[in-house]
Amino acid sequence: MGKLLFMLTLIGGAYWYWNGPYQQQPQGVSAADQLAQNGALMRRCVGEKTRMSTTGALAGMGGVAMSREDAERECAQHYGLQQRDGEWHDR
Numbered sequence: 001m002g003k004l005l006f007m008l009t010l011i012g013g014a015y016w017y018w019n020g021p022y023q024q025q026p027q028g029v030s031a032a033d034q035l036a037q038n039g040a041l042m043r044r045c046v047g048e049k050t051r052m053s054t055t056g057a058l059a060g061m062g063g064v065a066m067s068r069e070d071a072e073r074e075c076a077q078h079y080g081l082q083q084r085d086g087e088w089h090d091r
Contacts, residue, residue, distance in 0.1 A: 038081055038088035045075035 029037070046068060053066035066074075072083075081088045 035087050035089070038079075038090070041079060042072065042075055042081065042088050045079070046071045049074060 049071035050066055050068060053071075076082060076088070080091050082091055083089075
């Protein structure tokens, strides 16, 4: 009888958890949020790359300042993103 009561309690608890707290958990990031995160990531990366290359060029460390297109290409390759319709999507 004790085993039956334990099993019923375990099944009841699992059923409650599945239909309550588990189903209310966020199931991931929405597509719009992911695009916004990718855009912010790319803006930050491109800004850092162009700023670093410009600072290095001005300080006489050799080389030429990196263009925005080169910085975008390098950041996109690093993060595995590609630009479509003006937004950065995962590959």
